[in-house]
Amino acid sequence: MDKFDQSADASFKEQLLNELDALYRTARYLAGDPQLAEDIVHDVIAKALESKHTFRATAAMHPWIFTILRNTIKDHHRRQGRQPQNTGLETLELGSTDSSDVFFVDDYVLSHMLDEHIEQALAQLPEEMRLAVLMADVEGFSYKEIAEILGWPPGTVMSRLHRGRKKLRQYLIAYRRI
Amino acid sequence: MTSLQSNQNIEQLLGAYLDHELPKREIRALEARLAEDPALQDMLASERRFRMVFRERIQRTVAPASLRADVESLFAEHASQPATTPPLSPSSPSFVDNILNWLTASWQFPRWVMVTGTLLLLVATFSYSTLQTSGVVPAKTSHTSFRRLAGKHIVYFTPTPVLDVSGDAAEIDSWFQSRISWPVTVPDLPGWQLVGGRLGEFHHQPMVFLLYEGDGQSFSVIEFTPRETDFPEDLRQRLDKTDIYASLAMERPVVLWQQNGVGYGLIGDERQTTEGLLPLVSEILLQISLN
Numbered sequence: 001m002d003k004f005d006q007s008a009d010a011s012f013k014e015q016l017l018n019e020l021d022a023l024y025r026t027a028r029y030l031a032g033d034p035q036l037a038e039d040i041v042h043d044v045i046a047k048a049l050e051s052k053h054t055f056r057a058t059a060a061m062h063p064w065i066f067t068i069l070r071n072t073i074k075d076h077h078r079r080q081g082r083q084p085q086n087t088g089l090e091t092l093e094l095g096s097t098d099s100s101d102v103f104f105v106d107d108y109v110l111s112h113m114l115d116e117h118i119e120q121a122l123a124q125l126p127e128e129m130r131l132a133v134l135m136a137d138v139e140g141f142s143y144k145e146i147a148e149i150l151g152w153p154p155g156t157v158m159s160r161l162h163r164g165r166k167k168l169r170q171y172l173i174a175y176r177r178i
Numbered sequence: 179m180t181s182l183q184s185n186q187n188i189e190q191l192l193g194a195y196l197d198h199e200l201p202k203r204e205i206r207a208l209e210a211r212l213a214e215d216p217a218l219q220d221m222l223a224s225e226r227r228f229r230m231v232f233r234e235r236i237q238r239t240v241a242p243a244s245l246r247a248d249v250e251s252l253f254a255e256h257a258s259q260p261a262t263t264p265p266l267s268p269s270s271p272s273f274v275d276n277i278l279n280w281l282t283a284s285w286q287f288p289r290w291v292m293v294t295g296t297l298l299l300l301v302a303t304f305s306y307s308t309l310q311t312s313g314v315v316p317a318k319t320s321h322t323s324f325r326r327l328a329g330k331h332i333v334y335f336t337p338t339p340v341l342d343v344s345g346d347a348a349e350i351d352s353w354f355q356s357r358i359s360w361p362v363t364v365p366d367l368p369g370w371q372l373v374g375g376r377l378g379e380f381h382h383q384p385m386v387f388l389l390y391e392g393d394g395q396s397f398s399v400i401e402f403t404p405r406e407t408d409f410p411e412d413l414r415q416r417l418d419k420t421d422i423y424a425s426l427a428m429e430r431p432v433v434l435w436q437q438n439g440v441g442y443g444l445i446g447d448e449r450q451t452t453e454g455l456l457p458l459v460s461e462i463l464l465q466i467s468l469n
Contacts, residue, residue: 009257016249025240041241041245042245042252049253049256115235115238136197137233142197161193165193168232
């Protein structure tokens with residue numbers, strides 16, 4: 001390997017390491033199991049190293065590696081013989097909270113929102129909504145990037161994101177009442 | 179105050195505004211509306227605060243040290259592999275041409291026969307894959323645990339072993355007994371020298387690595403808290419009335435099995451084979467049953 005290749009290789013690995021937290025937390029909140037999330041991310045990095053030749057140095061690592069993450073999760077579901085679904089956490093009845101005034105979360109809920117409430121509320125979302133919310137609101141992907149990575153039409157991205165955000169807020173407000 | 183009927187639109191509008199996804203014309207219209215509507219300003223501020231807190235909370239979740247160690251081992255393994263073959267020059271025949279030329283030259287069949295045959299082969303492969311997906315044929319598993327354990331072995335013991343404990347078998351045994359919740363077995367393997375041990379982590383639980391050397395070769399005996407997924411059905415074979423699971427992972431032979439609720443394994447070096455490890459596995463099975 002010459003000096004240029006070594007430098008490109010080091011840069012590629014550094015970029016992968018920079019993505020590790022984002023990959024892990026996305027896998028963690030999708031899989032609902034820290035160990036499974038580790039296994040998924042391990043497979044993502046192994047695939048990224050195998051597919052290094054398909055990554056252009058001028059391209060952005062963030063969408064490229066998330067595309068691999070999405071495919072790895074699909075493979076995982078296929079091996080388990082299941083469709084994307086909610087994690088096994090206890091479900092919370094929303095009752096009649098599907099009214100039009102619950103999209104905006106007040107300061108009281110914000111200040112009393114525990115990490116476990118966020119985790120449980122996220123886990124109640126259908127997987128595709130959860131993925132849209134995590135990619136847009138935590139990882140900062142644009143609608144166009146999400147559409148490309150997940151293979152959804154742009155209108156689907158917008159509707160899943162909006163419905164996911166709304167349900168998430170409804171669940172968090174419902175936790176306040178418990 | 180905005181009407182309830184339009185709340186759905188307002189939510190989406192404010193959401194897209196904060197996402198920087200609104201066209202300029204709609205941004206101007208919304209900002210003009212915001213300037214005159216305190217309730218709308220409150221909604222925007224509330225949504226902005228929620229997003230900030232939500233993002234900050236989720237981003238507290240970071241990759242654990244065990245995963246970072248696994249990834250470093252993948253990097254180390256990847257760095258040790260030879261570079262890939264450079265692409266053919268533009269003047270060279272294409273890869274497909276090379277294959278077709280080779281096939282037609284060796285079999286003396288017309289090209290269309292070979293192309294048709296290739297298509298039939300692809301259809302058969304696709305059908306097999308569909309059967310796998312539908313469960314008719316067992317699907318190939320990922321063997322992630324094999325790779326992760328082999329990766330740990332590489333990181334801990336190559337090129338130079340980094341040990342937590344060394345000495346004679348009794349000392350090593352005593353060191354692990356105080357750190358591991360099950361009765362650790364330190365096998366006595368004729369012809370092999372116990373070099374030392376390393377306390378690792380697997381499935382967020384402590385695990386044992388025991389390094390043995392002899393005749394220029396080395397391997398590690400591992401003991402860990404097992405999960406069902408560590409033992410893929412497609413790798414199962416029988417040895418001394420016990421189910422064992424053997425595969426190559428990261429170019430090293432790995433054999434795993436369960437005994438008395440504990441996961442055990444053997445990870446060899448690149449010159450060894452899974453078959454070559456079986457006599458050692460047999461001996462360890464016996465010693466664990468007597469322990």
